[in-house]
Amino acid sequence: MRAWDEPTKRKAHIELIPMIDVMMFLLVFFVLISLNVIPALGMKTQLPSASTAQQLKPQNKSILTLGLNGELQLDGQATSVDALVPALKGLEKPDTKTVIIINSDKGVEVARLVEVMDTLRAGGFTSISIATRKP
Incomplete structure (x- = not known):
């Protein structure tokens, strides 16, 4: 009778190269997002x-x-204040009311804000909102 040598069982091991590839993709993805590339x-x-x-x-x-x-x-x-009304008139769609939302930094002078709002009202835009955030 012939005796066959049993093959030795190989131990399971983790392939490092695919894991390193995945980790590098994740690293690049999170770095780009955190740097605001978009x-x-x-x-x-x-x-x-x-x-x-x-x-x-x-x-x-x-x-x-x-x-x-x-x-x-x-x-x-x-844009400039003078070109503001014609630009908004160009963006206006028929049969819909254009709502203008003013995003103003909290350090902007009130006189500047009033000047812009006055220009908009003189141009025929009455629906003007000032953006804020909840505390």
């Missing part, structure tokens, strides 16, 4: 807080951002 529209502002702030319903809206250094942006695009 920038948000507009400039960063710190909204003032109000206890009566409420969520807005979806509608035809334009977001106007007032920055600290006299910057003014309409939907993420830099």
Whole structure:
């Protein structure tokens, strides 16, 4: 009778290279997200807080951002006070009321805010809101 050698059983082991690949992809993904590689529209502002702030319903809206250094942006695009009303008239859709939301940094002077709001009202826009955040 012939005796066959039994093959020795191999111990289970973890493959390191695929695990390193996955970890590198995760690392790159989280680094890119934390560095804001995909920038948000507009400039960063710190909204003032109000206890009566409420969520807005979806509608035809334009977001106007007032920055600290006299910057003014309409939907993420830099503009001036003089060009504001014609730009909004161009964005206006028939049969819908345009709602303008003013994102103003809390350090912006009230006189500048009033000037922009007065320009909008003179241009025929009456639905103007000031963005705040809940405390």
